[in-house]
């Protein structure tokens with residue numbers, strides 16, 4: 001039983017009796033941590049949520065890693081009546097067949113061109129262009145604070161976000177952008193984010209600053225970006 005009690009002292013103080021029966025100083029953080037239903041950490045947690053992440057990209061990545069995007073293959077499973085022939089649906093990016101998580105990220109001919117335009121900057125040129133391989137790689141580096149690894153997560157999230165945005169723009173409006181234009185938008189978005197980071201001084205980071213055309217003024221001794 002948990003409750004808020006007052007202790008007898010010169011000055012009354014609010015304390016919280018935890019679920020383990022231990023009385024601790026009251027704070028909303030303590031209470032929330034005590035009453036929430038805590039689950040085990042998930043392997044993709046730091047892939048999606050990390051200090052340098054762009055929030056709208058993080059939410060999108062949460063949908064992607066949990067396969068919650070409303071792609072054609074997912075919608076086909078919702079078709080109870082079977083009246084809708086989803087095989088007639090075409091990926092709005094390449095027009096070759098129904099889209100899916102695997103197709104859009106990044107087996108689709110269009111999405112693959114976008115990814116090709118940014119993967120070198122993400123230092124992921126050697127990773128196969130299948131979502132499962134990209135996901136496995138990111139899970140492996142998810143907890144790393146190295147600049148290269150943080151940038152990999154930022155670039156993948158931005159690429160997936162803008163490919164999905166382009167997919168929807170083509171489905172619901174006539175606006176179209178080329179793979180080259182999308183790659184440019186992705187790199188600009190990530191570069192702007194990197195401007196808000198501080199980098200630990202090292203040879204590797206010098207190379208990263210050069211590649212991204214970032215000023216050396218972002219270098220500090222103790223970094224938040226690797």
Ligand SMILES: [Zn+2]
Nearest residue numbers: 091093094108
């Ligand atoms: Zn496609």
